[in-house]
Amino acid sequence: MSDIEPWLTELLRLNDEEEKMTDKQIKIVQAAVEIFSEKGFAGSSTSEIAQKAGVAEGTIFRHYKTKKELLLSIVTPMMTKLIAPFAVKDFTKVLEADYPTVEQFLRAITVNRLEFARKHFPIIKIFMHEIPFHNELREQFKETVAVLVLEKAYKAIRHFQKQGQLIELPEPTAMRLIVSTIMGFLITRFLLVPDSEWDEEKEIDYTIKFILYGLSPR
Amino acid sequence: MSDIEPWLTELLRLNDEEEKMTDKQIKIVQAAVEIFSEKGFAGSSTSEIAQKAGVAEGTIFRHYKTKKELLLSIVTPMMTKLIAPFAVKDFTKVLEADYPTVEQFLRAITVNRLEFARKHFPIIKIFMHEIPFHNELREQFKETVAVLVLEKAYKAIRHFQKQGQLIELPEPTAMRLIVSTIMGFLITRFLLVPDSEWDEEKEIDYTIKFILYGLSPR
Amino acid sequence: MSDIEPWLTELLRLNDEEEKMTDKQIKIVQAAVEIFSEKGFAGSSTSEIAQKAGVAEGTIFRHYKTKKELLLSIVTPMMTKLIAPFAVKDFTKVLEADYPTVEQFLRAITVNRLEFARKHFPIIKIFMHEIPFHNELREQFKETVAVLVLEKAYKAIRHFQKQGQLIELPEPTAMRLIVSTIMGFLITRFLLVPDSEWDEEKEIDYTIKFILYGLSPR
Amino acid sequence: MSDIEPWLTELLRLNDEEEKMTDKQIKIVQAAVEIFSEKGFAGSSTSEIAQKAGVAEGTIFRHYKTKKELLLSIVTPMMTKLIAPFAVKDFTKVLEADYPTVEQFLRAITVNRLEFARKHFPIIKIFMHEIPFHNELREQFKETVAVLVLEKAYKAIRHFQKQGQLIELPEPTAMRLIVSTIMGFLITRFLLVPDSEWDEEKEIDYTIKFILYGLSPR
């Protein structure tokens, strides 16, 4: 915890543009992420966060009106980052120029999201645990992220289907199968076997191939 | 919620063999499942459970020493049921006799677990949310369920690999790809699109085919 | 505080008809009245009340959902008692039968309210301090007490005016002058010179005579 | 509330003689009066005052060591103003010269205090609510105001009694009856019917006449 976490630098950069975070505020966020991800939001107490952050309990509430606001201030910016790879105006052009084959596209996406998950893992964990319990989170996710990402992803699927690189499945089904496989990969990597030896290159390869064989015409 | 839930009859049958549950106890479990699955364990209060169950606060603690014991009494029996399909002594014989092809086997497993999930959905939800926060749960799951299921599953994979029906992948990798796909199917079905129209037969078919193509030799 | 206060027996009797108050609850109300009247509602803390009542802080909130509910449970019943002398169906008949002269009527009212104030003094003090800050209190007072009392009082004034015992003033003005004088008498008695020697009989006499001379035709 | 309040100009003038109040300080006092009179001292928070005044929280404490000091700085000068009409050396001479009859004297006092109350209403309200809870206030009031005013008032009463304009009552009793009536007049005017139509001239007249008839020999 003494090193600066990758998700933190990110968060700092995001907030930098609006307002400077004080030293103590940074410590608070750091402690909150750690504790929320370890015990869940409802299971964490602000006094514990304050203690770990080395600040008075009142200090938390000077910066965040409520405990929930602290949660959202951590989780919301992550959602924005999630859509980053899809936040491109002319998506089809990118596909044509950079990813002539599905394989290249899938590999790019997988590696990219693997790095994203590696960087933001604790926050993603918090997010996935809390999303069923907080309407704001769910709405935010649905309205911004899900919509934007889905639209672009369906476009990519149709693009490769038209080229005959993917079999003709309903886009949602194809999407589901691809996402399941990649999510399963990430979950295995970060939750189930976080420290064991694991040949990442090879596992990526297996995973991509699996999707490819599963979805390409014979 | 007034009808008797499928998971409840199951739970009653399990406990029946040991001890009779009183009327009030049943009401408590019913209320607890509902509330835990809606707000999470830490976010639920025993007083709310008592209220919904229509019993006095003290009554809960007459049957369960602690709130956590109530949680475990709900979640643990579900784990036992989870391994049921694999709780067979001579697994290879079953495979040979009943499931000559991977497709038949996969289809059987998928349909079977789909029904299981349909029946036990609220409890599974509770289980998946709480497992990261309770060592007992994690231990219980690893030591009994995971081990037993994994062992049998690897055996099945090796069985079909030997027959040339599956390509040669490390069993954990094959397992991961299969489980990811099926879990993705179940999560989509029960969490993401619970009420929308969804052609289940067709989706099962797509899913099985995807795994099959992804893992069988060309 | 060790003796049973007059307002307490009253309060107990009122609640008795609905629900029994537990021993601890009585202690809580007793302590609350004492502390509220000494420091004001906002200046009193529930922990202090609990301590003085000799109960755990949580016990207060088992009986009263909020601190404010505790306040209202103390003050509201007093208002009902306030209208008691006017809660008579055929008020004019009472006047004719029992109080042939204004003097008799004024003396009866004054003595009666003096005793009322003596009994309920701490609660009245609380009531008068809190009424500007709590809309519920103000509404309750206006809608029930003020209306009922005013109506009957105006009737009495008109009654004695018709008989030529009172000069012709607008009823509200006559009412104001009478009430001011009696209230001033009570405030002086209980707030300003609570313990000094004070010849009550004589002061009542002066007060009644003052009103009488001030309002009767020469 | 945006206009300059009458009590404020008064307060400024008083403080002017000692020390200049800064712009922010004026805003603070303005906000404090408004909030104290609306929610009571204990129910108001310094942060709310700071916010309404448009200053930083710390600024309040630069000018007033404590919240209570802020209260006193508002209420104390008002007391000085209260005794103004009596702060005359040769009171009897004033009576003889300016007020040959009780009626003239009463009318002068009533009109004068009516204007005073109109100007200082919010502060008077604060004062009356807080006096039971703050010993300093009570002491200050008793030792300076009450004593000075009482002394002069008794003198006036004796003066008119000697002339046969007032009946022979103990001065405190006469005082009580007069003050009750005038206070009742003011309270009715400013608290009970603040915005309704109300013929002030006529009500003053009724009030004076009531006292006069009540206290003068027949």
Added chain:
DNA sequence: AATGAATGAGCATTCATTCAT
């Protein structure tokens, strides 16, 4: 077996006040 009053530790949040800038 069931109750519900009682507990006291713990909770999120607010408070008046301090102090480095």
Added chain:
DNA sequence: TATGAATGAATGCTCATTCAT
């Protein structure tokens, strides 16, 4: 003079749990 971040004690209230009935 003014700021506003920081404090930590205190607040009203909730919690899981106990226990006499």
